[in-house]
Structures are given as structure tokens and as C-alpha cells.
Amino acid sequence: MKLSARAMAMEASATLAVTAKAKELKRSGKPVISFGAGEPDFASPPAALEAARAAMERGETHYTAGAGIPELREAICRYYRERFGLDYDPSQALVGSGAKPLVYTAFGCILDPGDEVVVFAPAWVSYVEQIRLCGGREVVVDTAGTDFIPTMEALRKALTPRTVALLINTPCNPTGVVYDGALLKELAAFAEEHDLWIVFDEIYERLTYGTARHENIVALAPAAKERTVLINGVSKAFAMTGWRIGYALAPKPLLSKMSAFQGHLTSNACSISQWASVGAFRGAEEDVRAMHGAFEERRDLIVERLRAMPHIAFAEPEGAFYAFVDIRDCLGMKHDGLSLDDDVAFCSRLLEAEYVAAVPGSAFLAPGYVRFSYANAKEEIAEGMTRFHRFLDGLRA
Known part of the structure; x- marks a missing residue:
């Protein structure tokens, strides 16, 4: 059956695709740490939950x-x-x-x-x-x-x-x-x-x-x-x-x-x-401020860990909750004998080898980069960056 040219030209969301793949691996028992989706890991504020409950009880449906x-x-x-x-x-x-x-x-x-x-x-x-x-x-x-x-x-x-x-x-x-x-x-x-x-x-x-x-x-x-x-x-x-x-x-x-x-x-x-x-x-203003403080600590942690890693470069993020990492020096290198020809192959191999999910920069019109979301808990960031460092140490020309 015919599909429209519009539909055929459309690309799926790379962040959602990475997140879906990471969740699939996690469901199969793999110890995946996902830096894919830009989603805070905090619960919604109590004031929001209370307002939702009250609205349902009033019949605002x-x-x-x-x-x-x-x-x-x-x-x-x-x-x-x-x-x-x-x-x-x-x-x-x-x-x-x-x-x-x-x-x-x-x-x-x-x-x-x-x-x-x-x-x-x-x-x-x-x-x-x-x-x-x-x-x-x-x-x-x-x-x-x-x-x-x-x-x-x-x-x-x-x-x-x-x-x-x-x-x-x-x-x-x-x-x-x-x-x-x-x-x-x-x-x-x-x-x-x-x-x-x-x-x-x-x-x-x-x-x-x-x-x-x-x-x-x-x-x-x-x-x-x-x-x-x-x-x-x-x-x-x-x-x-x-x-x-x-x-x-x-x-x-x-x-x-x-x-x-x-x-x-x-x-x-x-x-x-x-x-x-x-x-x-x-x-929820107090909750917003508390979450901001936590995000700043997470930003500082991922920046500290990335600074110590070989083969990469990055600009220190000032806002949002993403680190955008330049991996162009890694491209053409190999990991366990497999060539990393582009940022998509890099992210695929990182997920397969270390169960770390990141988003290829080509999805953001920036081939040769990868994006890590640091909306995760600090423990996940620390472990994920340990695995990423190990992955980079394993690259060979």
C-alpha cells in the first residue's frame, strides 16, 4: 500500500529510539545505564499530585x-x-x-x-x-x-x-x-x-x-x-x-x-x-529549587569524570542537563576489533559492550558527537562514566 512522501521522509526520534532499546535490554536482565532521554528521575512534586487527586475527586474528568x-x-x-x-x-x-x-x-x-x-x-x-x-x-x-x-x-x-x-x-x-x-x-x-x-x-x-x-x-x-x-x-x-x-x-x-x-x-x-x-x-517552588541543586551536583560530577577521559573533548554545559561530547578522534578506531566508523556505530558499540546508552550527535545535526543526559541519579552517573572511561581505554587505532 502507498505511504505518503511525508511519512517516507520522516525520521524517527533518535532519543526515543535509544531509550526504547535501552529499556528492552534492561527488561532482558542487562545492567543498562541510559543517558538517552532528557527526563528527570525525581518524582513529581507533592503539590502536583495533591492537585491531581483533588481534581479527580471533584470530577474534573x-x-x-x-x-x-x-x-x-x-x-x-x-x-x-x-x-x-x-x-x-x-x-x-x-x-x-x-x-x-x-x-x-x-x-x-x-x-x-x-x-x-x-x-x-x-x-x-x-x-x-x-x-x-x-x-x-x-x-x-x-x-x-x-x-x-x-x-x-x-x-x-x-x-x-x-x-x-x-x-x-x-x-x-x-x-x-x-x-x-x-x-x-x-x-x-x-x-x-x-x-x-x-x-x-x-x-x-x-x-x-x-x-x-x-x-x-x-x-x-x-x-x-x-x-x-x-x-x-x-x-x-x-x-x-x-x-x-x-x-x-x-x-x-x-x-x-x-x-x-x-x-x-x-x-x-x-x-x-x-x-x-x-x-x-x-x-512546588521549593521542589524546583531542590531539584536544580541536585542537577548542578550531577553536572559537576559528569564534567569531572569526562575531563579525565582520553580521546574526547567537550564544552562544559551551562544549562539543561546534557553533556555534548566530541568523539571525532575516536572515529576510525576499533573496539574489540570492530571499527567505529561514525557516531551511530560508536553509540551502538558502547551499548553492546558496556550497556551504556547515549544518543548519536548526528541526530542533532552534529555528526561526530554524542549526547549524555545527566538527569540520572549520581550513582548511575558515576557507574556509567566508569564504564564509558573503560570503553575509551579499550579503543585501538
Whole structure:
């Protein structure tokens, strides 16, 4: 039977594939340590669980307003007012079934066939596929040679008459880089000069370390508010990945179209998950801060262990919970007689030999790298890095 060209061209999510393979091996009794998915290992905050229980007891188990329950939209706007000093009306907030579908919804309402979106690589695995699913075309700006920070010179070269949007992700998945305020102001000015939309994915905004500080592009450049879609959610900061709640803030004309677009896909996000998110916003701030402290300790641990390893290089992550490791010096080498020709073969052999799961950098438009998520417990990180070190010691030319 015929399948669409769209379906045939689409690649599966590499992070989900790695996670699935790791879980399969673990179920068969193998001592797998997975650094694949970006998922906090903490339980969801008690305030979220209590709010969910109370909602079920009240019978909040039916359809909600398509854009989300008023209480959650109000909580989102209050959060942005208190955290960033931004004034959004609840009518400018859209609740979705995770941040990922909201990125897709934004593209669906911005892009016509052939329109271009500038993507700074390395980039999260789903961005390019979502742009293509909406009929658009990605224009990739490689940042590997500039410490994963885009330059305005490279951006200007990428601009064409078909460019309609910039996709900005900070703190960045997979690199852990945090864009500073000066760069974000330049990007906002560029978007205004060329009349471009900005899709600003700040899902990791609560997770920065050391002296790094997350900046919101609209707070820095208020004129950008009328051309910016802010994407966020409760998954990372509140350890609520399975509840599948994301949200977007956008100008009303775009937001209303995104809400209608979503209505034809999912109707609304899960009612109980929405109430759980209200509980998290209202009562989980101490939990968020405690988890942040734990992530910083984990970041320090994985950085310390990676520094001692041969054949690799990496930039110290400033945000999110990923270490992006340069393995290009390992390629062409052998492990137990098997050649490691690319990052996919490297990750496959690492999983087979040491039961350590990592994601190939080629999934993030960065061949020759691998991504390790340090959302795991410290004990798992320590053991996993011991195995990774042993694997690297076993490489031969």
C-alpha cells in the first residue's frame, strides 16, 4: 500500500529510539545505564499530585476549554510576570499536550510550503522533522566552530527571501549552551529588521549553573513581543514529563490560530494533568529549587569524570542537563576489533559492550558527537562514566 512522501521522509526520534532499546535490554536482565532521554528521575512534586487527586475527586474528568483551563492559563501568566516581568493576558496563553506539539502547532500556523526556518545546529531532534511536516524547509546554521554560539555573520548568510522564522533554543538541547543577553538582543533586532517570527524554546529556563543566567528574549527586547512565540512547559523544571503539559505565549492573532489548529489535533490537554500543573505552579517552588541543586551536583560530577577521559573533548554545559561530547578522534578506531566508523556505530558499540546508552550527535545535526543526559541519579552517573572511561581505554587505532 502507498505511504505518503511525508511519512517516507520522516525520521524517527533518535532519543526515543535509544531509550526504547535501552529499556528492552534492561527488561532482558542487562545492567543498562541510559543517558538517552532528557527526563528527570525525581518524582513529581507533592503539590502536583495533591492537585491531581483533588481534581479527580471533584470530577474534573471531562473536556476542558481547548486552550486550557482558566486557572492554568492565569498561573502561567502570573509565573511570567513574576519571573520575567512580562505582562501576558491569559487569552495569549495556550496549554498543550507537551511543549513538543506546541512547537509543531506554531510552525503549522507560521509556515507555507517552501518557507524557511533558520535552525542553529546542534539542534533538538524534532525541530527539523516538524518544520518539514509543515511543508517548510530548515536552513541550518552550524555553530560547532564557534563554541556552539551562532554568529550574526553566519545568520546573515543563511537569510533568503523565503526565510520567515528564527528558531532559538536556550538553554540548548543538546549542547547545554546558554545564550547571553547581548546575543539575544542581536537576534531580536535581526528578526525585527527582516520581519521574521521568533520561536523561542525555553523549556530548560530553570536549569542554568554556575554564573550562567537564562534571559528571556521578550524581556530583553520588548519590541519582539509581537513576533515571538514563547514555548515552555512543566516537564523539565517540575519533573512532570509524563503529565504532558506544555504551554505557549504569543500575540493574540497567532495564538488564536494556534488554538484552533490544536483543536483539530487533540481538542485539549488532559484535564487532570492541567490541574496537576496548577498545583505545581502554586506550591512546588521549593521542589524546583531542590531539584536544580541536585542537577548542578550531577553536572559537576559528569564534567569531572569526562575531563579525565582520553580521546574526547567537550564544552562544559551551562544549562539543561546534557553533556555534548566530541568523539571525532575516536572515529576510525576499533573496539574489540570492530571499527567505529561514525557516531551511530560508536553509540551502538558502547551499548553492546558496556550497556551504556547515549544518543548519536548526528541526530542533532552534529555528526561526530554524542549526547549524555545527566538527569540520572549520581550513582548511575558515576557507574556509567566508569564504564564509558573503560570503553575509551579499550579503543585501538
